[in-house]
Amino acid sequence: MNPVSPLIHLVDDDDGVRAGLALLIGTVGLRVAHWGDPQAFLDGFDRESVSVIVLDVRMPGLSGMTVLQLLREQGADQPVVMLTGHGTVDMCRRAFKAGAAEFLEKPVDDDALLEAVLNGVRAHVQGRAREAAGRDARDRYAQLSAREREVLALVVAGLTSKEIARALGLSSRTVETHRANLGEKLQVQTLAQLIRHYAALVEAHAAGSTPGTA
Known part of the structure; x- marks a missing residue:
């Protein structure tokens, strides 16, 4: 088994339930970590890991809803699949509002659980990849001069080098030099790659400043 494959955390005070779910999840090649104590899980959980959390709602001490909150x-981005033997519409609504990825009732259907876990793994892997792309885009953007950032925004807006030169009061040759620098610093070779890079940057700044203002 790949030692760096996604890890599925089973948080349930029932040993039998954890054992059964672990066997089921193991059939699709995923690693499983067992937690009978929700506080021990919170203390030992690696928030940097690529993982999915399968969390029982009703447990002594901390409830599953409290753990989810x-x-x-704490900024954990791992998808959480909530399990309960006594589900209500209100409980389901509160779970989704708190950020749960899925809400399933016990006894859990095997196919439904596997689908929820695998969907969670895919979502987490894709989310981490987007975060990495965003960090990379910000790092490269930080290397650009103020003028290069202006040229970049106008290139992405669809202006030609001559139009950019007129807009910024520069010579066409100077604009071409800036465009060449953009390609080198951003490590792109085509206009399409440049636009994709800029799109990743915009997404990375969606919750903060926008390109050209930072």
Whole structure:
């Protein structure tokens, strides 16, 4: 088994439930970590890992809803699949509002659980990839001069080198030099790649400043 494959955390105070779910999840080649104590899980959980959390709602001590809320308050981005033997519409609504990826009732259907876990793994892997692309875009953007950032925004807006030269009061040759520098610093070779890079940067700044203002 790949030692760096995604890890599925089973947080449930029922040993039998954890054992059964672990066997089921193991059939699709995923690693499983067992947690009978929700507080021990919170203390030992690696928030940097690519993982999915399968979390029982009703447990002694901390409830599953409390654990979910604490995870989100602490910035954990792992998808959480909530399990309950006594589900209500209100409980389901509160779970999704708190950030749960899925809400399933016990006894859990095997196919439904596997689908929820695998969807969670895919979502987390894709989310981490987007974050990495965003960090890379910001790092490269930080290397650009103020003028190069202006040229970049106008290139992405669809202006030609001559139009950019007129807009910025530069010579066409100077604009071409800036465009060449953009390609080198951003490590792109085509206009399409440049636009994709800029799009990743815009997404990375969606919750903060926008390109050209930072």
